[in-house]
Amino acid sequence: MFKTKKILLLGSGELGKEVIIEAQRLGVQTVAVDRYADAPAMHVADHSHVIDMLDGEKLRAIIELEKPDLIVPEIEALATSELVKLEDEGYRVIPTARAAKLTMDREGIRRLASEELGLPTADYRFADTYEEFKQAVLDMGFPCVIKPLMSSSGKGQSVCRSEGDIESSWNIAMEGGRVQNGRVIIEEFISFQSEITLLTVRSVNGTSFCAPIGHIQESGDYIESWQPHDMSEAQIEDAKYIARKITDELGGYGLFGVELFLAEDKVYFSEVSPRPHDTGLVTLVTQNLSEFALHVRAILGFPIPEIELITPGASRPLKAGRELEDYTITGAEQALAVPNTQLRMFGKPVTKVGRRVAVALSTAGDVEEARSRAKLALDKLAVEEA
Secondary structure, X not given: OOOOOEEEEEOOOHHHHHHHHHHHHOOOEEEEEEOOOOOHHHHOOOEEEEOOOOOHHHHHHHHHXXXXXXXXXXXXXXXXXXXXXXXXXXXXXXXXHHHHHHOOOHHHHHHHHHHHOOOOEOOEEEEOOHHHHHHHHHHHXXXXXXXXXXXXXXXXXXXXXXXHHHHHHHHHHHHHOOXXXXXXXXXXXXXXXXXXXXXXXXXXXXXXXXOOEEEEEEOOEEEEEEEOOOOOHHHHHHHHHHHHHHHHHHOOOEEEEEEEEEOOOOEEEEEEEOOOOHHHHHHHHHEOXXXXXXXXXXXXXXXXXXXXXXXXXXXXXXXXXXXXXXXXXXOHHHHOOOOOEEEEEOOOOOEOOOOEEEEEEEEOOOHHHHHHHHHHHHHHOEEEEO
């Protein structure tokens, strides 16, 4: 009988779906877990569970039932303290339970990067109450960036540009955070030229880097990404130094999405995710190994060969404009008629306002043409009531 390893995926969105597919290509048994049924990764996993992953007892019960070789977080909103205990008992958490705990909220990782590692970051403050928040905003000055400490896909983020925005920025953070009445971070507004994701892989044969991925965000959620992003040699070296420094500190094997701001004279650390990154969906069409293939190889202990950029490419996610229980995506035939374009439809059971439900991926001889094709393909798509 064929013997194989088992991975248990915590969070089963579109990124987790690609991780499951890559794991199964290498003969790995897969279990998908999420807080709702019929999540994308559940469509392709060997089996699945629906639980509240912030409930430590329920999380432990599933892990003790399944006895996975690898516990693979795909989201931040987990009972990370329980993961730390499970790791102490011999379970293997990817990349480590400490990394999952530190990156669950923005405070731990920001303090680590700035105060312990001395990496360049935007100035920041934290607040627990509206009164503390208001004073911190006034101390920071306008404009400033407001984020809940724990959120996903940019939910709850805003730019506070004047005193008149203070209350609305607070409300946005409260509504968008994973935890009600949660802590908020107030950040200095960095006047940057561009922002990138430097996908960084820690594996048995060292640290590797993908070509930088440029991206544009609105309210913290990406609306476009492309690879490669044009950078000077000095910027690339600074970016690699920051990415290596933070990922070495977090430790373990796997792929990390390191977000950076590029200013005229400086590279700033922004955030890090110890897992595949949404802007890295573009690697499905640009590299010899996608970010998902790299992640799976690394966590299984396999060596990472040279990462090659095969072609410039771009991605554009399709987002729903309203909540729908039954929906369909139209325009696929027209979108796929755009040269060198692929689609990934995620199969999420319902839509919510702003929820990603598909992505257009295009390649071309240069980045600008790839971006143009991806936009053209996206413009052909629509989310409609079924």
